[in-house]
Amino acid sequence: MASGKTLTIGIMDAPYESASSTTALRIINAALEKGHNVNVFAYEGAVNLTMKAQQPHANPVKGTSVEQEQHPTTKDWIAALFKVANGKGVKLDWVNCGLCVDERGAGDWIEGPRRGGPKDFLDASLASDATLVIPTK
Amino acid sequence: MPKILNIVETAYRATIEEQDDTVLWLSHMLKNAGADISILLRANAVNYAVKGQDASGLAFGETKMTHPPEIEKDVEKMIGKGVPVYLVEEDARERGISDMDFISGIKQVRREELPAIIDQHEQVWHW
Numbered sequence: 001m002a003s004g005k006t007l008t009i010g011i012m013d014a015p016y017e018s019a020s021s022t023t024a025l026r027i028i029n030a031a032l033e034k035g036h037n038v039n040v041f042a043y044e045g046a047v048n049l050t051m052k053a054q055q056p057h058a059n060p061v062k063g064t065s066v067e068q069e070q071h072p073t074t075k076d077w078i079a080a081l082f083k084v085a086n087g088k089g090v091k092l093d094w095v096n097c098g099l100c101v102d103e104r105g106a107g108d109w110i111e112g113p114r115r116g117g118p119k120d121f122l123d124a125s126l127a128s129d130a131t132l133v134i135p136t137k
Numbered sequence: 138m139p140k141i142l143n144i145v146e147t148a149y150r151a152t153i154e155e156q157d158d159t160v161l162w163l164s165h166m167l168k169n170a171g172a173d174i175s176i177l178l179r180a181n182a183v184n185y186a187v188k189g190q191d192a193s194g195l196a197f198g199e200t201k202m203t204h205p206p207e208i209e210k211d212v213e214k215m216i217g218k219g220v221p222v223y224l225v226e227e228d229a230r231e232r233g234i235s236d237m238d239f240i241s242g243i244k245q246v247r248r249e250e251l252p253a254i255i256d257q258h259e260q261v262w263h264w
Contacts, residue, residue: 010262012159044151044159118166125260126139135160135264137147 002090006037008124010133014045015074020134021049025077027132028092032084037091039124042113044136047096049074050109075110082112095120138173139259146264148181152206153192158185160264161211168220175221175258176212177251183229185212186222186243209240216242223254 009028013020031038042049056071058064078094085092095116101107107115125131143164152158161176168174178185185208192205216222226245229235236245246254255261 043163118163119170121163122167122170122172125141131260131262133262133264135147136150 001035002037002088003035006039006091006124006128007031008039008041008121008128008131010041010043010121010131010135011046011049012044012134012136014048015054017045018136020136021046021074024134025074025081028081029084032081032088032090032092035088035090038085038093039128040092040094041116041121041124042094042096042100043121044097044100045104047100047104047106047109050078050094050096050113051075051106052108052110079110079112093124095124138171140257141167141172141174141260141262142177142255142258143174144177144179144261144263145182145185146180148184152208153195153202156204156206157211158182158206158208161185161208161215164220165211165215165218168215168218175223176215177223177225177246177254179225179228181232183224183232183234185209186224186239187234188238188240213240213242216240225251 009024011021011024015021028038028040052075054073054075056066056069056073058066059069059071062069082092094113096109096113098115098117101115143160145158145160150159164174164176188209190207190209195202195205212222221244222242223244223246226247
């Protein structure tokens with residue numbers, strides 16, 4: 001059941017570079033599962049998290065095929081988060097920083113995220129019960 | 138408008154590529170959007186307030202960087218727009234930076250003063 005509460009979270013790390021991305025997605029998942037709305041502001045490298053062209057790969061060290069490896073992609077994880085939100089009847093508003101997208105050529109993303117800017121982050125934060133930033137260190 | 142404190146700790150991360158510090162840039166954009174925002178420079182980021190930084194001269198073959206970052210000028214512009222910019226005094230001293238090195242308008246604070254400053258803000262974002 002929806003709690004009526006909203007969390008805003010700002011993230012910066014690109015996929016496959018640090019544990020921060022997974023941590024952020026776990027927090028988002030936990031919040032959605034508890035019935036909270038979540039706003040995400042993907043800043044800098046984090047705009048790459050939702051790129052549609054991400055593909056799983058095989059693992060030559062383990063000798064596994066693509067199918068056996070089931071290598072995760074962040075775009076699939078985030079697509080799953082949108083499904084969680086839909087199933088819970090809560091809102092996941094994922095904003096990719098437009099200028100960050102442009103400088104990375106990262107505009108082709110999965111269904112769900114939208115293009116925005118710092119003012120979206122500010123507005124979301126001011127309208128939320130809590131805001132958390134997880135920066136690149 | 139709730140008061141927001143942006144604590145900037147990580148310094149010079151991709152500032153050449155970005156032509157600025159991404160969190161200072163974001164803070165400036167939020168200020169322009171109406172946010173009541175303050176900055177606290179700590180750790181290596183205290184160097185952002187040092188005068189006379191020069192990141193010019195980068196060139197790869199015939200490709201030259203014509204607009205390098207000017208971090209201290211970005212900080213000065215924010216101060217000029219009324220953004221309080223605090224700096225942790227001990228972090229500067231530990232790095233051999235003296236009062237004479239700073240641009241004007243910086244508010245140096247001691248570590249023991251940080252709880253009171255944080256308490257003045259409704260939101261604290263630690264970058």
